[in-house]
Amino acid sequence: MGKGSALSDGLVKKIILSYTYVAIWIFLSFTVIVYNKYILDRKLYNWPFPISLTMIHMAFCSSLAFLLVRVLKLVEPVALSRQLYLSSVVPIGALYALSLWLSNSAYIYLSVSFIQMLKALMPVAVYSIGILLKKDTYKGNTMLNMVAISFGVAIAAYGEAKYDSWGVLLQLGAVAFEATRLVLIQILLTSKGINLNPITSLYYVAPSCLFFLFIPWIFVEYPVLRENSSFHFDFVVFGTNSICAFALNLAVFLLVGKTSALTMNVAGVVKDWLLIAFSWSVIKDTVTPMNLIGYGLAFLGVGYYNHSKLQALKAKEAQKKSQQADEESGKLLGETEGKDGVEGIGKKGDTQA
Template identity: 40%
Template sequence: MADEKERSSGEIPRPEPKGPILPTTNSDAEKSQPPKSPVHPAFYVITWISLSSSVILFNKWILDTLDFRYPVILTTYHLTFATVATQLMARYTTLLDGRKSVKMTGRVYLRAIVPIGLFFSLSLICGNLTYLYLSVAFIQMIKATTPVAVLLSSWAMGLAPPNMRQLLNVSAIVVGVVVASFGEIKFVWIGFLYQLGGLLFEAIRLNLVQALLSSAEYKMDPLVSLYYFAPICAAMNGAVALIWEVPKVSMGEVYNVGLFTFFLNGMCAFLLNVSVVFLIGKTSAVIMTLCGVLKDVLLVLASMAIWGTPISGLQAFGYTIALGGMIYYKLGLESIKTYAGEVGRHWAEFGATRPALRKVVVIGAVLLFIFVLFSGLAPTYAPEYNPSQYLAGAAEKVGVSS
């Protein structure tokens, strides 16, 4: 009887629905979801790397190649340009609407913004002074120690308790930069000290900003921060420039650079701050860390290509250690293992789908490594060859006067 019930129940057809068939998805929920951005995040990454590299190379070109040796005036111009641009954007665009949620008062401005602006100005002045003495490549190598300076200054300022494990984690960065400094061919002490000063001031500024932003009522994106910091920084730098550089500069030196060149330089520096806002909003902190490392490497290569900056093998070795230490400190071992596994999986898939192209990439990378290694490490065994003396000797033997 039970078997008959089971068979008969299985043979009963399901009744057809009398009403309309309901959709399987919630159309209202789909409408409420924000539309996907038509721009790929890679666009923001490429834009930020391009603008960040361009500003550094642009400044080096103006201060060194065009012989406009007034870094404080150039920095004051950048900050004045940023002040005017952010004021206009606050009035005619929505990009700075985030400032409306910041409870900024006169007391907060004097107690927090002014000190941060002071150290921001000092870091910019020292950073631009460095371009007068050191190569872009070596400057980027020294900048790898920024996490170390931030860590040590946070301990000194009482913002964080000393942690020997953290200090051990960043020790590889210090070792790498020390090795790179020993390998630097054109080492200038005054430029090196200016760069260390710039790193120290920048580290103090970052710690002050972190202390300010630890409260939810002062959360600011980089563009809103520039809106508040640019005016006070421009005033401070302008006061230094009036005493230090304005009496020495001539209009001939300004016209030698060109007013349009100055405008492009200021626009490039300002657009860099705008690109940072979009990069933070569209990517993650991990992507920003890796992009920063990639940007530094590209800057070193660009410096070698544009100015013929010599890079020794010892210097390249030390910089590689510093970059590896910086990635380890910012990401951590577990994150590095995770991303390394992802890279390995994608590399294996690439080899399975395009084996010939993968072989070409491997061979090209090996050849490039060998070329860079031997061009940096190989000593010069032969003296400089000058054929004119041998030609003159041969001409004298055959009785021909030169």
Template identity: 40%
Template sequence: MSDEKVRSSVEAARDPAQPVLPTVNPNIEKPQPAQEAAFHPAVYIATWITLSSSVIVFNKYILDTAKFHYPIFLTTWHLVFATFMTQFLARFTTILDSRKKVPMTGRVYLRAIVPIGIFFSLSLICGNQTYLYLSVAFIQMLKATTPVAVLLATWGLGVAPPNMKTLGNISFIVIGVVIASLGEIKFVMIGFLFQCGGIVFEAIRLVMVQRLLSSAEFKMDPLVSLYYYAPACAIMNGVVCLFTELPVMSMDDIYRVGTFTLLANATCAFLLNVSVVFLIGKTSSLVLTLSGVLKDILLVFASMMLFKDPVTLLQAFGYTIALGGLIYYKLGADKIKEYLGQGNMKWAEFGAQRPAARKIVIFGLVLGVMFLMVAALGPRFAPESSDKLVSGIGKMLHEKDT
């Protein structure tokens, strides 16, 4: 199996803690639309980034800030909700009609879907457990090693022969994450081990999915995959929750977080899977990968602003190296030069056609960067002013609610 085929299973593996299933068969030909898309591709990219970031921040808020320390129950709830929604869509809409082309039998389900579902459940459980111990910023930095784990899993399971050149290309990712880990202030070993376990389980799952999709008969997009995986994963997670968290849980814990909050959380997680289908369908898996890099950077800043997670300069330096290594591994030197050249041409054409609009874009980007830097560094250098600002916003929102 070529490196390109191996990479196709990695491209969507940006958030192993979430029920996003990057199971797109690279052999599927995209249907040519009869008319132009209703929305610009940027709309689909922005929607996916917003939903993906919202799910991560939402999970962190529920499990850590709201003190709902039941990550297995939360994962089970997500999967139960996803099972209900996919069954509903399959019966009353045409969104999941492509499932009828999948030769799914009881034997195939037990031998292929259930084992993959086991590793999917384990990756979700470990990923959500991590939020109890580590900051969102540090978790995103660790997730940059997912392509490395997938590559090693392909070699270990015999899907692809070892390639030392490829190993050298991904070494920068490992070096960057190691530097970022050394700079982490709130390092908790148990949380680090949970995140490593989640990455390993997710890597094995992705390789198993790649082997399943090596046959042209299995043409499943992420939503169809969720239709098959969600019931099995919900049952497995439910059994684990029954013997671990459910005996110590009470309805007071749920009421404290809020049933509406849990419903909104599960809805965001499900809509994330839907947005992946549209994003890949309207753009490409490469755009999904690059959007994931942008999302991770924004999440680091969001973590610093919302949860006041400290990020040291050593961490920022290491994470920059890791992201650079990730982009180089995905694209290669030739592709990077090609895309940079195309980008410069598009930017020059845009400036020639709409000079005023380009100035507005530049001003907006500079203003946005300055706002993010001030908001991120404010809690460290001016904690009293930052606390007053946050409390003032909280009082304004409370007054509006009342």
């Protein structure tokens, strides 16, 4: 009875911790999205410089990661050769820069709710790019699911009250670059056995990302900022915003490390609905019935996709356990046969004697 109770208590504790990790990630992701929207929106804080905001985040994250890795030595760096860094980390940093630049730019033109609806296309982009780069295989059922998600997002876009073609193009570009980055992480890093936690990820990737952001910043935003002499850097606003962005990176690692990437995908759907509700009720963005119908269809498609991935993971795990059981049975049978053979030889020798 006591043992069963202890197991029950342990299970309850694990469930509570999992929900805590999910809640922390949702809160921080929610905060960063709304905070960025507040800073970039012309009707709110009115600082429409997405490249500059992203560079502030990357500079802060790079500095803090360097402090933790090299100065305080709280985190061990990963051994990366110059060639591996240039061939693997740098391309990922470039894609990360493009993804952040375009996604933050979209907040100037689109509502928070509509951006979350467009982000439902992420599984479509990841699957499509995975096929193009030969990381994934084409499956008719999965592609039909991707078409259903795309159809739902198209309906949501058709019903958008404040539709802006340029904003949609920016967000779709951000989704494409982010999906490519995720696939390349699997190809360039995971396949080579390189695992980076959030601190080492920022330590290696953030400086590369900052460099690639600096190039367009010089030509696009720097001339405007130089002429805008009335602007004064607000350390409270940009400092707290950068801290939230850094904390979000830690929360991602905490959630995926303690639960799974699939849990984060499911939690992301919950976060999207919360953001849509917040955008409608607090920010007063217009959310039409057509928006909700379209996103509802996309939501069902994403939910089915996550369910399919979960079933595939369970099948893979069951197959792995079955193979391990067969190997153990084979070893046990071999040991038994070897023992019987030795005993048989011993008995034969005794008879001859």
